[in-house]
Amino acid sequence: MVLELKNITKNFGGISALTDVSFQINEGEIFGLIGPNGAGKTTLFNVITNMFPPTSGEIRFLGEKISGLKPHKITDKGICRTFQNIRLFSQMSVLENVLVGGHCRSKSGVINSVLRTKSQRKEETNSLEAALELLELVGLSKFQDSIAENLAYGQQRRLEIARALASNPKLLLLDEPAAGMNETETESLFDLIKKVQKRGVTVLLIEHDMPFVMKLCDRITVLNFGKKLAEGTPAEIQNNQEVIEAYLGAEEDDEIA
């Protein structure tokens, strides 16, 4: 088991964004997290990475309790994420973004960096090679020197994935990676996530594109108003009456709005 959430509750003042959510993710899975807008999916990512602590509940990663650790420590343990509203280092080059992603896998400090010691130079070369390989993986090699904010939207999403992968995570959290992508882009994203899985990375993915999720994920959890509504294989989820109602309800709301 890679990740285990036990009775996670998160309140913002009076709002209960998550109520008693529990589930487990197995090694090597692509695990989907779906639910209508405002269901608490992003909040769950923020709680896992401890951007803010859960009100109650416990999170275990590879058997070890990680709730309460600082976000950078959690990245160090092997969980890294992307953001729903892209948060690249917008003025840096594409390559530099990925190099920053490798921060916790290197250790040269001020003195080594200034003296450019042998170990520092070796580390830089390794980081550079790793970063170039990741850019190749996400198909951004020829943009390595472009400034991140000048990339097209879909490319920025891919760059976020490369940046997160640079930290060599065992668990990758993707928050709506297909948002704003066209059909071809979504298809190549599909292939990319499959490739990431083949590298031995477990994936937890939030996504609104249902055909995409159903095709890609091994198992899915559905959140609705902060509560877990259902869990199962794509086929089970598609035939779950409660899920259908939750989504139909949401769609009807949309039509009225």
Add this chain to the structure above:
Amino acid sequence: MLGDIINPYHLQIISFILINIILGISIYITLSSGQLSLGNAGFMGIGAYTSALLTINFDLPIFLGIILGAVVAGVFGILIGIPALRLSGVYLAIATLGFGEVIRVIFVNWESITQGSIGLSGIPHLGRELFKTFKLTGFDPDMLGLKNNQFIYLLVVLILLLVNILLVWFFIRQNKSRVGRAFAAIKMDEKAAESMGINITYYKVLSFTQGAILAGFAGALYAHVMAYISPADFAYHRAIDILIFSIFGGSELIWGAIFGATFMTILPEALRFISDYRYMIYGVILIAMMAFRPQGIIDVSLLKWFKKKLKLKRGGSLGIGTKKYN
């Protein structure tokens, strides 16, 4: 012949420029991790008073005094930098400005040690002390065709120049490394930086402290170049001056701080002949700057343009050595 061209007044201005460049770098470093600190005049004062008092009262060699001045300022940097982590933007600026004022008031009121607002005089002069050592070895500036006075000021300039080169080298290398990338990441998006595994507490305190050390170092040098300091030297207008070095020159690059410090030190001197209007002109230049080039004179694209020109002049593809990922 050398004696005819060397003008102590010019040398004095050059040493001010070189000290101001260190101050400019000090604020550039804190800004490079996204922290706007106006406490650098305070740290400068701490460095200046520490070194001045140690050398006057305990006959400490100047170079030791200067190092201790920088160290003490650095300790204060850590002490202020940690609580300052809770603040950002203008709040941090105001809190650090307040810190600077507190330090100044302490210098004014702790009369038994600091002589209050009268200030400390008789601080050993960097050039003169070195000159004494040179004399002991039997050296006479006459051998270079220089008067003693010229030689002393020349020594100061040379030492400061060496220090400047070392510092620029240090911070350029730091900037092109994992540490520099962490600073830049924090500046651009603190939350994202944290999510990418960067210990933002550590790097923010590091950059704040480096700024404090540099400001303290510059302050100590200032004390031994002026041979006289008073609390007024480290008042809030100094904090603003230091900020302007980097903002005017451009805060994205170390070259911005260097250019800003140089330009802003020369400008009032160059405008001396219209002394009544010089601060007005100074003000107009700043306003024009903020309106037309808010990122400062020197920015990344200007630097790129420069590099391109240089490459063209050298006849094309000589830029092999410039590693792209830097």
